[in-house]
Amino acid sequence: MDYRKTAQKICDNIGGRKNIISAAHCATRLRLVIGDNAKCSKEAIEAIDGVKGVFFVPGQLQIIFGTGTVNKVYDEFIQIAGISAASTEEVRQAAGTKMSFWRRTGNTLGDVFIPIIPAMVASGLLVGILEGLCEVYPAMEQSGTYTILHLFSNAAFVxxxxxxxxxxxxxxxxxxxxxxxxxxxxxxxxxxxxxxxxxxxxxxxxxxxxxxxxxxxxxxxxxxxxxxxxxxxxxxxxxxxxxxxxxxxxxxxxxxxxxxxxxxxxxxxxxxxxxWVENGVLEGAQWLITLPFGIGAALCGAVYAPTVVAGVHHMYSALEAGLISNSGFNTWMPIATAANVGQGAAALALALKTKNSKVKALALPASLSAFLGITEPAIFGVNIRYIKPFVAGMIGGACGALIAGWTGIGATAYGITGLFGYLITTDDTLQYTLVIGVAFVVSFVTSWMLYQDEKAPGEKAAPRKQ
Structure with a gap:
């Protein structure tokens, strides 16, 4: 792969140097803020060698390359564009000027609560570990070791x-x-x-x-x-x-x-x-999640992925923190898991069914990433491009969330979903497995039935056998 050639093509297809406001990169993606989105040819960028996906988030154009590759493309890109390297924080601030009020609010809440996630995860995992140990060895609850560890486990919440x-x-x-x-x-x-x-x-x-x-x-x-x-x-x-x-x-x-x-x-x-306002929001969320027959939870599971596309999903961190602080129980996390697993399973079905090698190479690792709670590669790189897998993921997410609503399960922390979620749902392992299983099966089967290889924007259709 010629990194300089790739960087040059990207520059040419986003309106040239004059249309670039700032550029940065994370572990897998090139993050660009451009002046006029109309000058960007998303289809042409998707066809560039090495590009695994292209999507717009509020104020930003993000191009997926993968770990290692993105660094080299970025180094060439800033030389070609004639700009200085920017941090992801600087790019975020530049992008913020192009966002609507509600998107800025959602992103701001995410910026506040996401850095706290490690502390919440540590405390939540300790709660789960202590509960599991006490189930196996009940006498531990009377020990000095339990007292010390329990102190650790609730410190972040206190x-x-x-x-x-x-x-x-x-x-x-x-x-x-x-x-x-x-x-x-x-x-x-x-x-x-x-x-x-x-x-x-x-x-x-x-x-x-x-x-x-x-x-x-x-x-x-x-x-x-x-x-x-x-x-x-x-x-x-x-x-x-x-x-x-x-x-x-x-x-x-x-x-x-x-x-x-x-x-x-x-x-x-x-x-x-x-x-008073916060109590009303939390009561409204709890009311929706606990609607009879799991209807509210299913609705939340269906719309979760579209909110990721809209870029307002960061607000859920505030909701989850509020639920845990208020009741010690995060009933939103299993719903998010159902939605994430649904999108992952839909991408996996596409990966196994497609004859297009480039799409297969992108969809398979993207699906595995979604099962671990990171859905952007699956949603933006695969499912949203072909629409039907995205819809299949929404259907599966709704069905999995329906089970979560029926069983009333919750987590002891926030910030992790998918397979890692087992660590913070130790009291509801069977129910959590059922949520994941239903979301996976429904999404996979639906995506397999709906998806057919076709010419996606910016790429050639897979050749048919004669």
Missing amino acids: FLPILIAISAAKVFGGNLYLGAVIGMIMIHPDLMNAWSVVGAESIPKLNAWFGLYQIELVGYQGHVIPVVIAVWFMSMLEKKLHKIVPEMIDLFVTPLVTVLVTGYLTLTIFGPVFS
């Missing part, structure tokens, strides 16, 4: 508002440590623990805004959206103060005013209002 606050401060450009302080204020020990409210005889209250109304002195354990809103305001206020406060006293005045104003507004306005 202090989740602080983790969210730090991540949000980074996303919104605020001081990370001031963000942490806001998170600490929201779960301060002087506030009544939110998880203790249900069994409490009375809830302490005090007057706010000079007696205008009363607020409950309750912490925000189990809440996520109020933290994000509070830190967003904190970051905007801090940046504004940095501009207007004289440099001589900026170090003292800005942190003081930022914490004082944000803290008071958080406990008196942001917290009460947005915790």
Whole structure:
């Protein structure tokens, strides 16, 4: 493969050097922000040697090459385009200017919650491991080792508002440590623990805004959206103060005013209002998922893949974090698994049935990736190009999610789906297997029945035997 020739063809088919705003790459994909999408020939790019898939996400053109190859193509591309190398964060920011409000909101929530995933996964896996060990050896629950490990397992959930606050401060450009302080204020020990409210005889209250109304002195354990809103305001206020406060006293005045104003507004306005909003959203999600006969869960499983295509699926991280913080149970994860496995199985059926070697080489690894929870290669590189496999994946995802709704299973963490999901569904292994099995079989069979080799955009049809 001639990497320079490939890079040159890409440049030529996206409108040339003048149409390029920025470029970066991740482990497998070249990520481009271009000025005018109309000047981009997606079909021609798909036909370039080495390209395994092309798709648009909000504000970005992403070209799949695979690990190792993408680095070499990128190095040649930035030389040909005459641009400097950009980080994926810089590309994301450039792309953000071309997104709608709702897409920017979804991506922002993803940017806040995705970095927290390792902490949530670690805690969730520890919960699963402890539960499994106690099933095998019940006496362990009385041991000192269990006490220590249990402390580890819920640490991320107990202090989740602080983790969210730090991540949000980074996303919104605020001081990370001031963000942490806001998170600490929201779960301060002087506030009544939110998880203790249900069994409490009375809830302490005090007057706010000079007696205008009363607020409950309750912490925000189990809440996520109020933290994000509070830190967003904190970051905007801090940046504004940095501009207007004289440099001589900026170090003292800005942190003081930022914490004082944000803290008071958080406990008196942001917290009460947005915790009410968040509770409504979570109750609505739970209501939908638990509709009789699994109808709501099936609907969610069907529309999950289209939301990935629309680029708004990052908002699910906030939903999952809220579900876990609120109830300790993530009922969304099995639905996401059903949708992901469905798209993977549909791509696998295509890979096994097609006679086109290039499509087969792309679809097979893409399907395996989907079974592990990474669906973009399967969706954008294969299924959405041929439509019918994509629809088959939606049907299978709906059927698998239907089983999830019937059985009411959930996970102890978020951030992982597919086969790795067994690690955080240890109490529902049989049901989880059923969800995966139904999604796989229905999607595979439907895709096999619907798909026929045909000329896809930008490629030659497979030759027929005489």
